[in-house]
Amino acid sequence: MARLNEVIEIIGAALWFILPAYFANATPVVLGGGPPLDGGKKFIDGRRVFGDGKTVRGFVVGIAAGTAIGVLQGIAKGPLSHYLLLGFLLALGALLGDLMGSFIKRRLGIERGGALPGLDQLGFVIIALLLASPVEVPSWQVIVAIFLITPALHLATNFIGYKLRLKSRPY
Ligand code: CTP
Ligand code: MG
Numbered sequence: 001m002a003r004l005n006e007v008i009e010i011i012g013a014a015l016w017f018i019l020p021a022y023f024a025n026a027t028p029v030v031l032g033g034g035p036p037l038d039g040g041k042k043f044i045d046g047r048r049v050f051g052d053g054k055t056v057r058g059f060v061v062g063i064a065a066g067t068a069i070g071v072l073q074g075i076a077k078g079p080l081s082h083y084l085l086l087g088f089l090l091a092l093g094a095l096l097g098d099l100m101g102s103f104i105k106r107r108l109g110i111e112r113g114g115a116l117p118g119l120d121q122l123g124f125v126i127i128a129l130l131l132a133s134p135v136e137v138p139s140w141q142v143i144v145a146i147f148l149i150t151p152a153l154h155l156a157t158n159f160i161g162y163k164l165r166l167k168s169r170p171y
Helices: 004-031 056-076 080-107 119-132 140-163
Strands: none
Touching: 004 056, 004 080, 004 119, 004 140, 056 080, 080 119, 119 140
């Protein structure tokens, strides 16, 4: 059995590590919008490639926000180059994971904004961790913590976003 202070330390390390991915995922909800990444194009199945929920501006602001968090982490803890790269890769991974999620949802016939439980909450962190892995792989305990914390945090922040009328759906 792990002791309580060890658990708290692991949760802290998990939040610290994955923070750029969280900001990359959340910023487009506030600052995204405009022309869709897929240019309105349909896939061979007749449905949208990604849909109107994945925009060029969302992609750009998401990567910028996540990278900025990495820079702040680098200033706070250093080395800057390490955290800059990590922040960028986590942000890019979060956005690509989110995009892949929408691609899969459209192929399953789920319209923009429809839910695919599991993928919606964890797809972005899985791809973020994969892209960041050449630079840093957290301990398995930290990875487990990320997978346990993220769905709860994702649902909670989305509900807050819904209440603030930033999102049209509470999940
Ligand atoms: N968003 C964006 N660009 C992105 C990702 C998100 O502009 N690359 C914005 C969109 O306004 C989107 C909102 O953030 O509606 C919430 O993101 P998300 O829940 O991922 O999109 P959904 O609208 O639910 O669409 P999907 O079903 O494709 O996930
Ligand atoms: Mg959604």
